[in-house]
Amino acid sequence: MGKQRYGAGIWHFATYVDRYATDGYGAPRSLIEMIDLAGQVEDLSVVDINYPFPGGETSLEKIGEALDRNGLEVIGITPEIYTRQFAKGAFTNPDPGIRRLANEMVNDAANMVRHFNASYVKLWPGQDGWDYPFQVDHKKLWQHSVEGIAELALQNPDLKFVIEYKPREPRVHMSYDSVARTLLGIEKMNVPNVGILLDFGHSLYGGESPADAAQLAIDHGRLFGMDVNDNFRSWDDDLIAGSVHPIELFEFFYTLRKNKWEGVWQLDQFPFREDSVETANSAIGFLKAVERALDKLDFDAMQAAQDRHDAVAAMNLARQALFTSY
Numbered sequence: 001m002g003k004q005r006y007g008a009g010i011w012h013f014a015t016y017v018d019r020y021a022t023d024g025y026g027a028p029r030s031l032i033e034m035i036d037l038a039g040q041v042e043d044l045s046v047v048d049i050n051y052p053f054p055g056g057e058t059s060l061e062k063i064g065e066a067l068d069r070n071g072l073e074v075i076g077i078t079p080e081i082y083t084r085q086f087a088k089g090a091f092t093n094p095d096p097g098i099r100r101l102a103n104e105m106v107n108d109a110a111n112m113v114r115h116f117n118a119s120y121v122k123l124w125p126g127q128d129g130w131d132y133p134f135q136v137d138h139k140k141l142w143q144h145s146v147e148g149i150a151e152l153a154l155q156n157p158d159l160k161f162v163i164e165y166k167p168r169e170p171r172v173h174m175s176y177d178s179v180a181r182t183l184l185g186i187e188k189m190n191v192p193n194v195g196i197l198l199d200f201g202h203s204l205y206g207g208e209s210p211a212d213a214a215q216l217a218i219d220h221g222r223l224f225g226m227d228v229n230d231n232f233r234s235w236d237d238d239l240i241a242g243s244v245h246p247i248e249l250f251e252f253f254y255t256l257r258k259n260k261w262e263g264v265w266q267l268d269q270f271p272f273r274e275d276s277v278e279t280a281n282s283a284i285g286f287l288k289a290v291e292r293a294l295d296k297l298d299f300d301a302m303q304a305a306q307d308r309h310d311a312v313a314a315m316n317l318a319r320q321a322l323f324t325s326y
Contacts, residue, residue, distance in 0.1 A: 004265060004287075004288075004291050005045050005046060005264045005265070006043050006044055006045060006046075006264065006265050006266070006267070006284050006287065007044065007045065007046035007047060007048065007075050007264040007265070007266035007267065008038060008041070008044060008046075008047055008048070008266060008267040008268075008269075008280055009047070009048045009078070009227070009266070009267065009268050010031070010034050010035065010038065010047045010048060010049045010050065010054070011034075011050065011054075011270070012038070012267055012268075012269055012270070012271065012276055012279075012280060013029065013033075013034040013035075013037040013038050013276045013277075014028075014029055014034060014054065015027065015028055015029055016270060016272050018272070025272050025273060028055065029054075029055070030054070030055040030057060031049070031053050031054045031055050031057040031063065031066075032057065032062060032063070032066045034054065035047070035063070035066040035067060035070055035072065036066060036070060037276055037277055038070060038072060038280075039069070039070025039071065039072060040277045041277055041280040041281055041284065042281055042284065043284055043288075044072070044280060044284065045071070045072065045073065045264075046072060046073045046074065046075040046264055046266070047067075047072055047073075047074060047075065048074070048075055048076040048077070048078055048122060048266065049063075049074055049076075049077055049078070049112075049116075050077075050078050050079075050080055051077050051078065051079050051080065051105075051108065051109040051112055052080065052105075060115060064116075067116075073116075073117075073118075074113075074116035074117075074118040075118055075119050075120075075225075075264055075266065076113070076118050076119055076120045076121065076122045076162070076225070077109045077110075077112045077113050077116070077118060077121055077122070078109070078121075078122040078123075078124065079105045079106045079108070079109035079121065079123070080105070081102050081105060081106065081123070081124075081125055081126075081127070082124060082125065082126035082127050082170070085098070085101070086098065086102060086127045087127060088127070089125075089127050089128045089129070089144075090102035090125050090127055090128055090148070091125055091128055091144055091145055091147075091148025091149060091175075092125075092128040092129070092136075092141050092144045092145055092148070092175060093144075099144070099148060102148065103148065103151065103152065106121060106123070106152050107152070107155060107156070109121050110152070110155075110156045110159055113159055114158075114159070119160060119225070120159065120160040120161060120162045120197075120224060120225060121152075121156075121159060121160070121161050121162070122161075122162050122164060122197055122225070123149060123161055123162065123163050123164065124163075124164040124166070125145070125163075125174070125175065125176065126166070126169070126170050126171070126174065127170060127171060128141075128145055128171070128174065128175040128176070129141075129168075129171030129172070129173045129174040129175045129177075130171060130172070130173050131171060131172040131173070132172075141175060142175065142185075145175040145176065145185060146185050146188050146189055149161060149163065149185075149189060149194060150188075150189035150190075150191055150194070153189065153191040153193050153194045154191060156193075157193060159193065160193050160194075160195065160224055161193060161194045161195070162194075162195050162196060162197035162224045162225050163176050163182050163185075163186070163194065163195070163196055163197065164196075164197045164199055164202070164227070165177060165178060165179065165181070165182045165196065165199075165202060165206075166199065166202040166205070166206070166236065167202070167205055167206035167207075169235075169236060177206065178206055178208065179196065179198070179203070179208060179213040179216055179217055180216070182196055183196070183216065183217065183220050183222060186220075186222055187220075194222075195217075195221075195222040195223065195224030195225075196217045196222050196223055196224060196225075197224060197225040197226060197227065198210070198213060198214055198217060198223060198225070198226045198227070199226070199227040199228075199229070199268055200226070200227065200228045200229060200230070200241070200249065200252060201227075201228075201229040201230060201231045201236055201237070201238060201239075201268070202236060204230075204231055204233050204245065204248070205231055205233060205234075205235065205236050207233075209248070209251075210248060210249075210251075210252040211248070211251040211252045211254070211255040214226070214252055214255045214256060214261075215255050215259070218255075218256075218259045218261060223261060224263075225263060225264070225266070226256075226263065226264075226265070226266065227266050227267070227268035228241040228249065228252075228265065228266065228267060228268070228283070228287070229241055229267065229268050229269045230242060230243045230244040230245055230249070231244065232244060237270075238268060238269050238270035239269065240269060240271075240279055240282050240283050240286075241267060241269070241283040241286060241287060242283070242286040242287070242290070246286075246322065247315075247318060247319070247322070249290065250290055250293060250318055250321075250322045251318070253265075253290050253291075253294060254294065254297070254302075254318075257294045258299065265287050267280060267283050267284070269283060286326070289322070289325045289326040290322070290325075292325040293321040293322040293324075293325040294321075296321050296324075296325065297317065297318070297321040298317060298321075301313075301317055302314060302317050302318075305317060
């Protein structure tokens with residue numbers, strides 16, 4: 001224990017609006033302020049940063065200085081291909097000019113990945129999809145979904161691209177809505193540098209077992225990254241990791257450990273009303289307990305119980321390890 005790295009989306013340290021508090025839950029923060037807050041989180045070592053940079057920040061030098069003074073590195077760059085200009089889609093937009101704009105924005109984000117020596121470009125095509133029956137030609141929509149990302153992968157063979165799937169929101173039906181559909185799309189792309197970033201909460205929200213989804217992505221060699229948070233399964237609440245589904249979260253990390261998957265354990269949480277530093281510390285504190293539990297879990301006994309499909313024995317082993325580690 002002790003080698004695990006923890007990260008967070010930089011948006012964790014932003015301030016938020018909703019349709020009731022339209023002026024926000026606090027004063028807007030600059031990217032530099034967000035980085036300085038991230039630096040206050042115990043054991044946080046990497047951040048994922050939106051592009052274009054929040055608050056209109058344009059100085060790579062200032063961003064680099066802020067990262068350095070807080071001991072942080074960049075794991076990924078997330079291009080904002082989900083904003084109002086992409087209301088009818090980014091890769092699936094009916095306007096070829098908008099599709100080209102999405103391609104250009106992602107290529108600019110790719111250059112930022114190179115600048116910061118990050119690990120990947122993260123694609124969350126939240127506006128790609130449809131809302132009504134008969135609204136789209138499903139064959140053409142899927143073709144655009146696949147070809148748009150494949151083109152980027154071929155344009156940037158030195159970089160990894162990760163797709164963060166989600167069942168819905170903002171579109172009623174998102175094009176990449178599940179682990180299986182995303183894997184089908186990646187298989188059709190036939191490129192080595194596109195994989196999945198598995199968001200634990202999105203998997204819950206989509207009715208999946210996150211552990212099963214992780215295993216499927218690993219079996220196909222496409223689990224390139226992961227985010228954790230929590231929700232009540234009816235919406236993408238982005239709550240503190242482990243606050244609602246601790247046993248399923250433990251099974252998720254058990255699956256990663258069992259498969260010797262190594263990577264950053266990253267937070268994707270939205271603390272609307274809570275202190276962002278305290279919220280991150282709370283989540284990381286629980287993830288450390290998960291790590292301790294994995295160290296003490298009897299993997300052979302768990303495998304034997306699973307081979308028998310013995311739910312009671314397996315649950316007893318999991319509970320004993322997890323609930324004595326916090």
